[in-house]
Amino acid sequence: MNSLNDKISSLAKVEKEAENLVVFSEASQIREIVRLIILQGARFIHLTAIDFSEQRQKIQLNYFFLLLKERINIILKTELDSASPSVSSISDIIPGAIWAERECMDLFGVNFLGHPDPRRLVLPDDWPEDLYPLRKNFSYDFKPPVKSEASVELKKPGEGRTVIPLGPFYPSLEEPAYFRLIVDGEEIVDFDYRGFYVHRGIEKLAESVLNYQQIPFLAERICGICGFVHSTAYCQAVERAGKIDVPERAKFIRTIFLELERIHSHLLWAGLAAHIVGFDTLFMQAWRIREPVMQLCEMITGNRKTYGINIVGGVTIDILPQQMKDMEGVINQIEKEVRELREIILNDEVIQLRFQKVGALPEEEAKNFYVGGPVARASGVEIDIRLNFPYAAYSEIGFRMPIRKEGDVWARTIVRLEEILISIGILRETVKKIPEGPTFIKFTKIEPWQEGISYVEAPRGQLFHYVMTGPDGKPYRWSVRAPSYQNYQALSVLLKGGSIADAPLIIASIDPCFSCTERFETVDIKSKIFRTYTAEELRKCLKAK
């Protein structure tokens, strides 16, 4: 840590505040500093920009890193001229930063020199050039003119090869995304991706019109399955930036719901994975087991999903003793059934045939792409933010981290099934330890220009929220990096060499959440069926931004 400090301070200005190490650097030094930081074993988290054009004609690039062992965030800042911002790319050092750079390119117009794949990522095909929606001079309700000839150049198949279009609308994808599989017979030889069909600019909306207390509800709707993690992460980020101390009971209630959410998310995944290989009975049973959890949440919060209980400063509801008792009953019941389900899956040789040695992600690649969550743990990477960087009430609860080395779909299945049982254990302990007291604290004012970083171990991996507070009662910049964002980028490794039959399974095995990744406002959570859009509607949808 200190050595890093020393090394960097020769190159740039370093400030330390609480758990954040803020490094101010010249744009030309970025690559060296990133290399130094990576050498220290830091995880790359995200890269985003903040537009200060109105204040000082600059665009600030923020690179976020995390030193797991020391529990320290590194924010590497560099300021670029907002007229023609350009900086050299770090994608060759960190393959996992490719998307983040492409996103900055799209939304802020930052030019990354030497980027291996400088195509459009987020914006629709017909979005005009030189219009960067996350810049402050772009009004959130502005409708840009449509660019006439419009297409993002996608990979072409070679001689004798065929493109198999998985998506945008596809039976085993719940949300629109386009996986362009280039196949040789049944074998996938190459892969290209075009997504962000449902990107609707939640960040822009939040920065433009909403206030601190409204955003949690928006954040919760980023994801249809694990929305609570987003509202929690947002609230924690604001609480950190505004130095608000949340009451203990609120922290425990958040933990309870985070774990309930993990249980039902993993059960949902198990069902979906079974459904994708055609095992519909298991699908139905997994979802049946999941149902009491949903009903429990509905009973306590008033909604099956999007509980709407998180606000900055605590939670809006309290759990009554009777509800605690009900919860214990539900936990006992599902624990029994999850154990049975686990045995069924683990002993089924036909499932093993389908899952084993499919979509293997070696540990090396897992580290390259900084994948998180069960995907990382199945590849032997020991990362669980609940343990590495405790938040909510996790610091008071002991549990273990399941690790597998194989990195295939089978390992991911085992890890997830393990995690359900671990979550059940955590829930038990939380219920036992929950203190009495208020669930909400009122705060008066949040100082502007403060930064808050918050991580949450979402069911899909490490979630990251960043908030820079603003002057008029709302955040100046709110950035979200969903876990699937990193996991997605590993798909290029996972899919190559697989067969078409395995492709939906492999895609499902990272438990992708398109809406998280694309920060979308989900319409209906209960039905996992997507609406059918016509091309016209979709186009409208994309333009609605």
Add this chain to the structure above:
Amino acid sequence: MNWSLIIFSSIINISVVLLLSPLFDGFTRKIRAIIQSRVGPPPLQSYYDILKLMGKEDLKSTINPLFRFSPYLSVISIAMASLLVPIVGVNPPFNFWGDIFLFIYIITVVGIAIIITASASENPFAYIGASRKMMLHLSVEPILAIALITGAINADSFKIGDIVKWYHLNGPNVSMLLATVCVFLSLQALIGKIPFDVSEAEQEIAEGVLIELSGPKYACVKWANMSKQVLFCLVFSQIFIPWPLTENILLNILIALSKVTVIIFISTLIEALNPRLRIDQALKYNLTLAGFSITAVFLALLGV
């Protein structure tokens, strides 16, 4: 040759295989629903489905004339094949015509019809489905052929009726039992249900061969698939387990129907409790089984 009996039994066969097949399909759907803790559709739902599809819009994604023609061919060839299976008695309606090779080839025509429909539809998913269907067919066809040849060697005749007659009289011997087991193990692949529904896998290749079908054409192919299930279950139950057989025609029909129901029930259980195999795994399974089932032929030659 008793013409009235032939006509009567042909009508019975065709109506069991074609007209009753949606009912059997409804039965499987109900069983699946029960296993999956669902309420499930009403038993006549498959009829409603077919009728509904008949009136639905017929979408043409290609000008290929074969696309219009081949779905109907699949239904007809199932009907033809059904005439070679004994239901009312020992002999199938067209016993004078009932040759095992002909039967195998007519079944092939069903596959060809669907493959040509698929490839005419110009969709890459349909092509994958067609390729898979052909592979599945060529790996599973030998098993049925070997089993029937075993029967033919035992019974000293290539006619299905004679095989059944011999089997019913002499009871099972080792070779025939082995053949029966092999056919049973390949039944799911013959029907094309999970774990062998690779050519129509919804989640993998978006219904594969059926992807571009709609309206009456889709109804036809769906109907053919339902009928195929009944046909192969009948083949298994009537040729490879021909007991009990009585003199009474009506009783025989009832027995056949109940046997088919039992077999369909077992097949549905397998379908509901298994994931789908990948095509290479399915191929390996079937070819291994085919290689193994050749033993039955040698045993039959030895007379056991």
Add this chain to the structure above:
Amino acid sequence: MLKSKIKALLLSSRHRKITRPYPFVPVKPPENLRGKLQILKNKCIGCGNCVRTCPSRLIKIENTSDERIVKFSSGRCIYCGRCASSCPERAIQITHEFELATENKEDLEIEVRLKMFKCLQCGKPFIVENMLTRQIEKLSDKSEEQIRKLMTCSECKRKMQQRGD
């Protein structure tokens, strides 16, 4: 292998029919389900608290000459219940009704028209009548003068004060 299949069958057999014949048989929602908004029109005082808290910004207030209109475009409602909890008069309530499908989006529009009270002095509408009644109710001493004071707009009050003093 066979063991796991049998186990799967057993697991399946434990629950019979968990799907429900909805919509033929209605489903009873749980106790505190957050459903459709219901506005008690006579309770609303038009204070605008809900407008500020609503995350999806579906509540709008428009002032006409003699009416204040509170518009709820509840087609956009996310059922968070923040408006209900912020309403000082409990005029907004969250019901259990969840079958909101409609062919006409306007069915979900709720409009509350509140009569404005005209200033006794200048005759300009300045306060919602309900609010006025509530304020009068809250008064500790309900003297005529105090009530009249409430019934004058702030501008006239200022003028009166200037004149009076």
Add this chain to the structure above:
Amino acid sequence: MDDFYYLYASLGFLLLGAILSIFINRKSLAGFVSLIMNFLFSIGLLNFSINCLMNNNQLEKNLFSIKPLLNSSLSILVDSLSAVFLIVIAIVSLCVTMFSWKYLEVYKAHSPRRFYPFLMLLFFSSVGVVIVKDLFFFILFWEVMTLSSWFLVIFEGEKREALRGGLQYFIATHIATAFLILSAVILYSYSNDFNFTAISKSLSDILKGNFLLSHFILFSLSLAFLTKAGVLPFGFWLPNAYPQPPSSASSFFGGVMSKLAVYALLRFFLSVIPLSPYTQSWGFIIATAGVFSIFIGTIAALTQDEAKRLMSFHAIGQVGYMLLGIGAGLYFMSLNQFVGITALTGGLLHLLNNSMYKSLLFLNAGSIYYKTGTTDLDRISGLIRVMPLTTMTALVGSLSIAGVPPFNGFVSKLIIFESSIGAAKVSETLLLIKGAFIVFGIISVFISAITLASFLKFFNSSFMGKMKLTYVERGNVHWSMTLSQIILALICLITGLFPIISLKLTYNAITSAVNLSLPNFSEIFVTSFFGFGINFCKNCSEGGVWFPIFVIFSVFILSLLIFSFERYAQAPKREVETWYGGKEHSPEEVTYTGHSFYQPFKEMVSFRIGKIQFKGLYPVGLPSFKLSMPSWIKKFLNPDDWFYYPFANKVRLVFISIEQIYEKLSKKYIAWLVLGSILVGVLVFHLSGGKP
């Protein structure tokens, strides 16, 4: 004399055509002249052979004798077997020439003078092979046939593959011919006469006494014919040579020429060599070789991505079916005449059917080449939009070769399966051999599914799907090309629907060739106009049966169903775009190419042993020797460089120079060929020890 008049006339027309076409350098004119001549030839030949078949008599004639030189004479024998082959030659040759007329325009840089004369000569020598009754002239015609076809193989002499294929063809067939000549010389030394009757007599003596020698003679004869027929492992040259000539010539190669080897096999084993335990054991060997090539050839065909190469591999596989029938027939002939004769009939019937659909399929490939300039299945698709009739004929051909009822392939395959499997049951023989024949039967059933698979791949990837626009658009297929395909397709359908005609023909052909008393046709085949059944012994119940009339019946129901559906179902119709998941794609991107079909299966049958890569059980890309060897060994092991290319080039150059020298005389090719024949004759004479 009257009978032979037609034969002479037709052969005369053919020779006239050959000579005329030498002089004409304009493609369409040369094609037209050849077509007219060929038409007359076919009419004459058909008339002659049908006459012969109707009267069911053997026509014999001694044309001339070369007695002073050799004890040999050009004697002609036309029995039913020959007549059947003459019919095939007449039909296929007519279709081939009709197709070539316009088709040859694709080869812009090549003169028709390098095509038509050889084609005509090939037809001529084919007829010769079929009708002679003298071993010496048989070999002579055989050699002429080989040489003229070799010239067709190297038609595109500037292409490396053509030269390579031509070399393999040349060497392989000439080694085989060497064996043929060797055995001929041995036989001549015994019989002192080349006439088949005399040879047959002396052979029966040899077979009685000399164990080793008789096996050797049978071995040499089988080897010679099996090599020419393309049976694996001797047929390795075939897939390299057959795709090389223009498709119409390939069509004759695949449809007739390789079948003439089967004719020769039948002729020798049935008429010349008396039935004995030797023929029985060689029957088994032939059947085994047949099954081997069925299995390997067809599976290898599945992995091919080039239409003509795919078909060439199928030529290997299909010959295997015939040999299975013939081999089984030879084996069982002495054990159970019913079975033996059925198997032989099955083999011959398959030959007839095969020559029709195989020619048809090669012509289809030609049409594709004409339209697109390639036969690579990866690069073509959706051709039904531009050539619907060709598509339909290709479908008929594909289904026929796969043996799908009601097309003709089914009939003959049915008889082969049943005789192979059924024979084992009814005949008294070793259990192992019974088992072997049953396994042969099962393999051929399995392989016919693979045949179907590979032809559906051919059909689907070339005709179905979205049309690619990457290839050069050429002129439309001329009606003459389509007509020739339609003729063959119709024959495939009609002989499938009314198998009784061809069945009777082949039965008579077999019985006329075998000089034994055999059961009557009606004893074996239970026939009616609707179809037939087979009896495997005198009072057995019938085995295989096939009543195609019921197929017609169901086709009738089918059309009724379609009509009523389309007419009364009243489902609204709408034209839509193909659904690709909601995103637009160009046809090139999403076309599933031929290469992609059956990939998992192909992977299962492709493996590597040591350095040899097997693709579909067939070795490809034999490893080049890169061990530390002296360079001359390396050079020696790579004969293409030191032997073939110089040689082939020289031969070509010689011809070109001869062409230049004899520009006006223009009898050069025939002159050379006569020279060649004389050389062979001298060689034979020399080898025979100079005995006159």
